[in-house]
Amino acid sequence: MARAHRVAGVAALFITLYTLVFLQTLQVPFIERNTVDEVLPVIPWWLLVLFGSYSLWSLGWGLFTFRDCPEAYHELLSEISEAKNDLRGKGVSVD
Amino acid sequence: MQGQFASNDTHKYSVILPTYNERKNLPIIIWLLAKMFEENKLEWEVIVVDDASPDGTQEVAKQLASVYGEYKIVLKPRSGKLGLGTAYIHGLNFCSGDFVIIMDADFSHHPKFIPQFIRLQKAHNLDIVTGTRYRSTSKPYLTDATPGGVHGWDLKRKLISRGANFLAMTVLNPGVSDLTGSFRLYRVSVLRHIITVTQSKGYVFQMEMMVRAKALGYTVGEVPITFVDRLFGESKLGADEVVSYAKGVWQLFTGV
Structure with missing residues (x-):
């Protein structure tokens, strides 16, 4: 079973529960019906906004903390010239 | 597997280097x-899998x-440009080591990180250790890892x-954290197994290898690496x- 099937299964379960509560087939225990009716319609939008802001923060933070490594570049350049000198001495053709 | 060194490491590490026009590198x-x-x-060896480069890569390898x-x-x-995935399969046929390192030959991956890969593998008996550009510490933690x-x-x-x-x-x-990177250490049997079930080509191939490894239950560790993009020649990334x-x-x- 692929990941897509598992994700679809979990999503189907939640959508069914949501629809049943929405159509008043299922009752939410311990919460007044009025409150449920007010909160329920905004939950999908709340999830969408939540996911959107998570994505933006995650991307932005990732971009901000993406490190540059100029020291690795300079170290590599000096190693390359060292390698070339050594290899020339051993008879390997390098430019 | 013990070589000529007075070393307590009894493993042999085979590097598979797929090349195409890498005479200079x-x-x-x-x-x-x-x-x-x-x-x-x-103890080490390098398997150079050259796809009939016209620039004389094979002469320099000799x-x-x-x-x-x-x-x-x-x-x-090999007789022609046949792709990355099959290059590893081809190289694996000739490996005499019990661990395989795959990396690019264009200096974007520096060998100085391999000892850290090996230490992490030994410390946690991992099946795969992969290099990551996105992390600043290794996973699991290793004291001498430097930020990627x-x-x-x-x-x-x-x-x-x-x-x-x-x-x-x-x-x-x-x-x-780094799916498309291709600087990795594999237990040879694990690489053989994963590569036989992997179907993608190109750089989706590297991604599929990691996803399959997780699905098959293999243990994977990560070491932060510095990635110096192609010194010579353009690295392309378009739509x-x-x-x-x-x-x-x-x-x-x-x-x-």
Whole structure:
């Protein structure tokens, strides 16, 4: 079973529960019906906004903390010239 | 597997280097590999899988074999450009080590990180250790790991890379932070197993290997690496690559 099937299964379960509560087939225990009716319609939008802001923060933070490594570049350049000198001495053709 | 070194490491590490027109780079990457392996007293070999490069890569590989020994630099050419995945399968046929290291021959992957890969593998008996550009510490923790990073990328390139990575993380939850990187240490039997079930080509191939590894229950560790983008020649990243990447992520989502 692929990941897509598992994700679809979990999503189907939640959508069914949501629809049943929405159509008043299922009752939410311990919460007044009025409150449920007010909160329920905004939950999908709340999830969408939540996911959107998570994505933006995650991307932005990732971009901000993406490190540059100029020291690795300079170290590599000096190693390359060292390698070339050594290899020339051993008879390997390098430019 | 013990070689000529008085070392307590009884393993042998085989590096598979797929090459195409790497005449300038091959001697230097092998010099760096040889230096690192000798300093760390490790038993090693390099399998050069050359796809009939017209620039004389194979001649230079033969010269290197005469310098370092033909049992150390093993040239196993192929008749044409046949792709990355099959290059590893081809190289695996000739590996005499019990661990395999795969990396690029263009200096974007530096051999200096291999000893850290090996230490992490030993400390936790891991099946795979992969290099990551996105982390600053290794996973599981290793005291001497230094923060990863890239050189030669502008903000746009970094944004695309982060976006692509975020997409894969969200959709696939692969458990590793760098899916498209190709600097990895594999237990030889694990690489043989994963590669036989992997179907993608190109750089979706590297991603599929990691996703399959997780699905098959293999243990994977991560070491932060510095990534110096191609010193010579252009590294391309256009709209086509982005689209084929997204398609690849989707295929793995529905297929694995």
